[in-house]
Amino acid sequence: MPAAVxxxxxxxRVCVIVAPEAVKIEAVGKVSTARKLGVVARVVARVAAQQxxxxxxVRAASSAVSAMARACGRVLHQLWLEVTGLIFLVMAASGGxxxxxxxxxxxxxxxxxxxVVVAICFTLTFAWFGVSSFWRVRQRGxxxxx
Numbered sequence: 001m002p003a004a005v006x007x008x009x010x011x012x013r014v015c016v017i018v019a020p021e022a023v024k025i026e027a028v029g030k031v032s033t034a035r036k037l038g039v040v041a042r043v044v045a046r047v048a049a050q051q052x053x054x055x056x057x058v059r060a061a062s063s064a065v066s067a068m069a070r071a072c073g074r075v076l077h078q079l080w081l082e083v084t085g086l087i088f089l090v091m092a093a094s095g096g097x098x099x100x101x102x103x104x105x106x107x108x109x110x111x112x113x114x115x116v117v118v119a120i121c122f123t124l125t126f127a128w129f130g131v132s133s134f135w136r137v138r139q140r141g142x143x144x145x146x
Contacts, residue, residue, distance in 0.1 A: 078137050085133030088126045095123035 052058040099119040105111035 074140075078140060081133050081137045081140075085130045085137070088130035088133060092123050092127035092130055095119060095126055099123050 099116065099122075102111055102116045102119045106113060106116050
């Protein structure tokens with residue numbers, strides 16, 4: 001074996017990967033009290049859930065809460081669609097007034113055609129959003145689009 005390889009091997013044996021002043025981790029095997037309590041809580045919750053599944057009263061109450069939540073969710077979604085539809089229609093009405101104002105300015109020669117076109121596009125877009133929102137409410141009421 002060449003001397004350089006032998007020297008390299010002897011150096012590698014002495015070489016330390018971790019600094020000697022590094023602190024050793026000795027508490028790896030210890031489990032904190034919080035973790036133990038978490039495990040116990042999960043086990044207790046699992047057992048309680050299994051017992052609750054067997055109880056007719058708990059199942060009936062769960063079913064009632066679920067049905068009520070679905071009904072309230074449907075009503076709140078319908079209300080959301082109606083409110084947003086109303087807001088869009090109010091904005092479309094505002095855009096309609098702006099369209100009329102810009103058209104009058106265009107006729108008088110004080111504004112360009114681009115401003116009138118933008119106002120009309122704004123009005124039509126928000127009118128479509130408002131009408132389609134109310135249309136979705138009606139479709140959901142019929143049991144159509146869900």
